[in-house]
Amino acid sequence: MKSDQELFLRTPVRKAVMRMAIPTVISSLVLVIYNMADTFFVGQTHDACQVAAVSLTNAVFVMYMAVANLIGIGGSATISILLGQKEEKRVRAASAFCFYSSLAVGLLATAAILLGMEPLLRILGSTPDTWEFSRDYLFYIAVGAPFILLANSFGHVVRGEGAANASMLGGMIGTVVNIVLDPHLHSDAGHGHCRCSHCHGAGQCVRLRILYLVSDP
Numbered sequence: 001m002k003s004d005q006e007l008f009l010r011t012p013v014r015k016a017v018m019r020m021a022i023p024t025v026i027s028s029l030v031l032v033i034y035n036m037a038d039t040f041f042v043g044q045t046h047d048a049c050q051v052a053a054v055s056l057t058n059a060v061f062v063m064y065m066a067v068a069n070l071i072g073i074g075g076s077a078t079i080s081i082l083l084g085q086k087e088e089k090r091v092r093a094a095s096a097f098c099f100y101s102s103l104a105v106g107l108l109a110t111a112a113i114l115l116g117m118e119p120l121l122r123i124l125g126s127t128p129d130t131w132e133f134s135r136d137y138l139f140y141i142a143v144g145a146p147f148i149l150l151a152n153s154f155g156h157v158v159r160g161e162g163a164a165n166a167s168m169l170g171g172m173i174g175t176v177v178n179i180v181l182d183p184h185l186h187s188d189a190g191h192g193h194c195r196c197s198h199c200h201g202a203g204q205c206v207r208l209r210i211l212y213l214v215s216d217p
Contacts, residue, residue, distance in 0.1 A: 061141060079091050
C-alpha cells in the first residue's frame with residue numbers, strides 16, 4: 001500500500017488520472033466480453049430456450065453488479081480520501097466493511113433467491129418452455145452470489161487503494177478462465193446453461209483469489 005500512496009500524495013494529477021483511468025477502462029471492456037461469453041457459448045447448443053433462459057436470468061446478475069458497484073465504488077472513494085489523509089487504520093476499517101457487507105448481501109441474496117425461486121422466475125418472464133432451464137441456471141447463480149459480489153466489489157476497493165493494474169489483472173484472468181472453461185463444459189447440449197453458470201462461478205473465484213493476493217495483508 002505504501003507504494004500506491006505515492007500515486008495520491010506526490011504524482012501529478014494528470015499522470016495519476018491516466019494511471020488510474022486506462023486500467024479502469026480496460027476492466028470495463030473486459031467485463032463486457034465476460035458478459036457476452038456465456039450467451040455466445042450457450043448459443044452453440046442451437047437451443048433457443050437455453051439462450052432465452054440465460055438472457056432472462058441475466059437480470060439477477062445485473063442486480064449483483066449494481067450492489068457490488070454500490071459497495072465497491074462507495075468504498076473505493078472513501079478509501080482514496082482516507083489514504084490522502086494518511087488514516088491507515090480507517091482505511092483498513094473501510095476495506096473490511098466492504099468485504100463483510102458484500103459477503104452478507106451475497107449470502108442474503110442466495111437465501112432469498114433459493115426461497116423465492118418460483119415467484120422470481122415469474123417476475124423475470126420465464127415461460128413453460130424456458131422454466132426448467134431458467135430455474136437450473138438461476139440456482140447456480142444464486143449459490144455463487146457471495147463470490148460474485150465479493151469479487152466485483154473488492155475489485156473497486158483494490159482500485160481505490162491505487163492498485164488499478166492489479167484490479168484489471170484480476171478481472172482479465174477471471175474472464176479468461178470463464179472463456180477457456182466454457183467450450184470444455186458445454187459438450188452436454190442439454191445442460192449448457194448450467195455449465196455456463198459453473199464457469200461464471202469459477203471465473204469469479206479465481207478473480208477473488210487474485211485480488212486477495214494483491215491486496216495489502
